[in-house]
Amino acid sequence: MKNINLLIIIALIISSCGNKKEKSLDEVLESNNLTELKERRNQIDSKQQELNDQMTLLNEKIAELDTIKKVPLITTFKAKQEVFNHQLEIQGNVTTKNLLVVTPEFNGILTNVFVKEGQQVSKGQLLAKIDDGGLSQQLAQLEIQANLAKTTFERQKRLWDQNIGSEIQYLQAKSSYESQAEAVNQLKQQISKTNVTAPFTGTIDDVITEQGSVVMAGQSQLMRIVNLDNMYIETDVPESYIGSITKGKDVTVDFPILGKTIETKVRQAGDYINPANRTFKVEVSVPNTEKNIKPNLTARLKINDYTNKEALLIPQSIISENADGEQYIYVISNKNNHGEGEVKRVIIKTGKTQGDVIEVLEGIEDGAEIVKEGARSVKDGQTVKVVEMQTESTNN
Numbered sequence: 001m002k003n004i005n006l007l008i009i010i011a012l013i014i015s016s017c018g019n020k021k022e023k024s025l026d027e028v029l030e031s032n033n034l035t036e037l038k039e040r041r042n043q044i045d046s047k048q049q050e051l052n053d054q055m056t057l058l059n060e061k062i063a064e065l066d067t068i069k070k071v072p073l074i075t076t077f078k079a080k081q082e083v084f085n086h087q088l089e090i091q092g093n094v095t096t097k098n099l100l101v102v103t104p105e106f107n108g109i110l111t112n113v114f115v116k117e118g119q120q121v122s123k124g125q126l127l128a129k130i131d132d133g134g135l136s137q138q139l140a141q142l143e144i145q146a147n148l149a150k151t152t153f154e155r156q157k158r159l160w161d162q163n164i165g166s167e168i169q170y171l172q173a174k175s176s177y178e179s180q181a182e183a184v185n186q187l188k189q190q191i192s193k194t195n196v197t198a199p200f201t202g203t204i205d206d207v208i209t210e211q212g213s214v215v216m217a218g219q220s221q222l223m224r225i226v227n228l229d230n231m232y233i234e235t236d237v238p239e240s241y242i243g244s245i246t247k248g249k250d251v252t253v254d255f256p257i258l259g260k261t262i263e264t265k266v267r268q269a270g271d272y273i274n275p276a277n278r279t280f281k282v283e284v285s286v287p288n289t290e291k292n293i294k295p296n297l298t299a300r301l302k303i304n305d306y307t308n309k310e311a312l313l314i315p316q317s318i319i320s321e322n323a324d325g326e327q328y329i330y331v332i333s334n335k336n337n338h339g340e341g342e343v344k345r346v347i348i349k350t351g352k353t354q355g356d357v358i359e360v361l362e363g364i365e366d367g368a369e370i371v372k373e374g375a376r377s378v379k380d381g382q383t384v385k386v387v388e389m390q391t392e393s394t395n396n
Helices: 002-018 025-031 034-065 135-161 167-192
Strands: 073-078 082-096 099-102 108-113 126-130 195-197 202-207 223-226 231-238 250-255 260-269 279-286 298-315 327-333 340-354 357-362 369-371 383-390
Touching: 025 034, 082 279, 082 340, 135 167, 231 298, 250 279, 279 298, 369 383
Parallel strands: 073 383
Antiparallel strands: 073 369, 082 231, 082 298, 099 223, 108 126, 126 195, 202 223, 231 279, 250 260, 250 298, 260 279, 298 357, 327 340, 327 369, 340 357, 340 383
């Protein structure tokens, strides 16, 4: 009987313990009971480890059953050989050798101006007249004396041919005639300087000095004449290009103000290096059929200084550099039918750049598939998926 009562008491104790409600986390924290706090932490650790084990099992099973793997998505392009024309970009000014401010060769009053602004004139055409200051009257007198000396000489020569008279008389007559003729020629040349003529065929751009003004030889500016047929651009090129920019090189000329672009060639490359700025002169011919290209107009030049007919070009943005200063890119190998392949890092050697592309001299071959978008985030040996492969040229 005593044993039965003991069993009943134990059952009641166990039953009361089983019905006891577990404290919440807040209640445990508020209790400030170190033992309870440690017990609750141990319970959470055990549950967390159990969840981690379950997560690992689930991931392994999903990886076994899921055929679509989570791999980085990239785009690529195929390297292909193409013509690469490198160009030196430089600025220049339009000019012409047929642009001149006409000045007089004689001092005096500008008595006549025979042309106006915008007028077309021919080479040698009379443009203006300067008062000769009485030289014409002097010329008339000299011509009379010269004619007399000529008549005297001719008569004396006829006598001398007939062995009549002395040799000294003949020589004196000859000397007098030649002296008078030379004086006439000199005065004619002096008077001819009072005529202002066109040095070449062109257009009167500006009449600077008005009729009736006093002008000084070699100083007074009479008018400006220009010919727009033989235009060219002159620019200074750094001496490092003296071997690559030569006569006949192709040039693209852009006139920003006109919104016009033309194709032309280098017509002259200088052989003299300016010691002040280490440059040499280059002249580029400019066709001007529409006559809208004017002297001193600013132009932007792109001069071809290097050509590679079998170049491999890639965007500069996909190139990285390692700690040794070597440049590298990523290529795709072992690509399957699903577009998945392995990334391989390749060390390259580069050449000239043009815009956003650069020439690859060593490291890749024609047809290599190169990572473009995603090139900065992939790693050597990583599996990736190609979502797009570009086929257009990188040389814009």
